[in-house]
Amino acid sequence: MTAHYRFPPAAAYPLNRCLFLLKSDAAYRARYLAAPETAMDALGVPAEARPALRAFERDRLVGLGAHPYLVFMADLRLAMERAPAAFERF
Amino acid sequence: MPLVAAAALPHTPQLLMRPDTEDRALVLRVHAAYARVERLLTAARPEAVVILGGDHVEGFFLDAVPAFAVYVGATASGQFGPYAYTFPVHEPLARHVLEAGIEREFDLLYTQDRRLDYAFYVPLHFAAPEPPVPIVPLHVNVYLPPQPTPRRCYAWGRALREILDGRPERVALVASGGLSHYPGTDRYASPDYEWDRQLLARLAEGRGAETARLTGEELDKAGNVELRTWITLLGAVGDARADVVCYEPSWHHGNAVVTWPVDRAASAR
Numbered sequence: 001m002t003a004h005y006r007f008p009p010a011a012a013y014p015l016n017r018c019l020f021l022l023k024s025d026a027a028y029r030a031r032y033l034a035a036p037e038t039a040m041d042a043l044g045v046p047a048e049a050r051p052a053l054r055a056f057e058r059d060r061l062v063g064l065g066a067h068p069y070l071v072f073m074a075d076l077r078l079a080m081e082r083a084p085a086a087f088e089r090f
Numbered sequence: 091m092p093l094v095a096a097a098a099l100p101h102t103p104q105l106l107m108r109p110d111t112e113d114r115a116l117v118l119r120v121h122a123a124y125a126r127v128e129r130l131l132t133a134a135r136p137e138a139v140v141i142l143g144g145d146h147v148e149g150f151f152l153d154a155v156p157a158f159a160v161y162v163g164a165t166a167s168g169q170f171g172p173y174a175y176t177f178p179v180h181e182p183l184a185r186h187v188l189e190a191g192i193e194r195e196f197d198l199l200y201t202q203d204r205r206l207d208y209a210f211y212v213p214l215h216f217a218a219p220e221p222p223v224p225i226v227p228l229h230v231n232v233y234l235p236p237q238p239t240p241r242r243c244y245a246w247g248r249a250l251r252e253i254l255d256g257r258p259e260r261v262a263l264v265a266s267g268g269l270s271h272y273p274g275t276d277r278y279a280s281p282d283y284e285w286d287r288q289l290l291a292r293l294a295e296g297r298g299a300e301t302a303r304l305t306g307e308e309l310d311k312a313g314n315v316e317l318r319t320w321i322t323l324l325g326a327v328g329d330a331r332a333d334v335v336c337y338e339p340s341w342h343h344g345n346a347v348v349t350w351p352v353d354r355a356a357s358a359r
Binding site for chain 2: 003004005006007008013016017020023024058059062067068069070071072073077080084086087088089090
């Protein structure tokens with residue numbers, strides 16, 4: 001069986017850090033939305049990961065070593081940023 | 091002072107901010123179950139809520155990944171979208187849990203500054219006792235392999251019970267997490283509901299100790315990596331029979347709310 005959550009390889013650290021900041025850092029998220037390439041430059045996200053990241057292609061990102069949860073929640077947080085009214089708040 | 095209450099609660103953020111992908115009636119049923127726990131906790135008159143949460147790579151990123159951690163700052167804060175929380179930490183209790191845990195040879199990390207994950211504040215948003223009391227957040231690594239084994243989680247829970255029973259405060263113990271879900275994976279839309287139902291049946295029979303024999307691989311396969319927080323709580327409540335307040339399977343998540351009568355827990359130990 002292939003585990004759903006695997007040890008994140010060190011080579012994917014910049015990619016995972018970018019996803020982590022998109023998920024958890026509002027200032028970075030704003031910088032990314034304004035200028036994604038510059039924001040990815042700042043973290044050293046490798047060129048091969050950038051198209052998949054911009055499109056949030058989960059399988060490709062996970063194949064590059066991204067943690068699946070970070071992909072999921074970074075994508076959701078960007079959606080919340082773009083359309084906050086789409087959520088019913090309790 | 092023995093524990094005054096014990097409960098396990100879900101924390102999926104869709105319960106706090108509902109997108110139109112979520113069944114509103116189901117969300118409200120889970121809220122009703124939270125409300126039952128809130129009444130139970132309020133009636134127990136705790137002086138502190140010790141809450142076991144599985145961090146979603148929020149407080150602890152890949153720069154430092156502890157198996158178990160104790161928040162011992164004056165406060166603990168977190169934010170999710172428009173929701174921002176700052177909870178007072180019961181500092182004497184938190185420090186005692188840390189020191190006594192270390193004495194019992196659990197090599198705990200502690201933090202006075204890490205962010206609090208929604209695993210902690212979603213359950214507290216809906217089910218915190220009235221009036222509010224200070225908390226002690228206890229982190230369990232559930233998402234970043236290698237996670238602590240179920241056996242180790244159970245042992246930490248047993249030690250935690252001894253530590254809390256030796257304190258003068260009235261303490262409620264809450265586990266946040268589960269049940270089956272696979273966020274970010276290709277199984278997101280197909281949780282293992284049958285696995286959850288079998289688990290809940292075992293817990294209702296007072297067979298919580300069996301969870302210590304699960305493997306990390308089994309938890310991952312069943313979409314229950316977060317069960318580690320429940321297993322830690324089960325170490326604390328022993329073989330008390332669980333009361334399953336609700337099990338509400340959504341299209342992506344097995345939402346379970348469970349309590350344990352701590353009188354029975356005390357007599358069963």
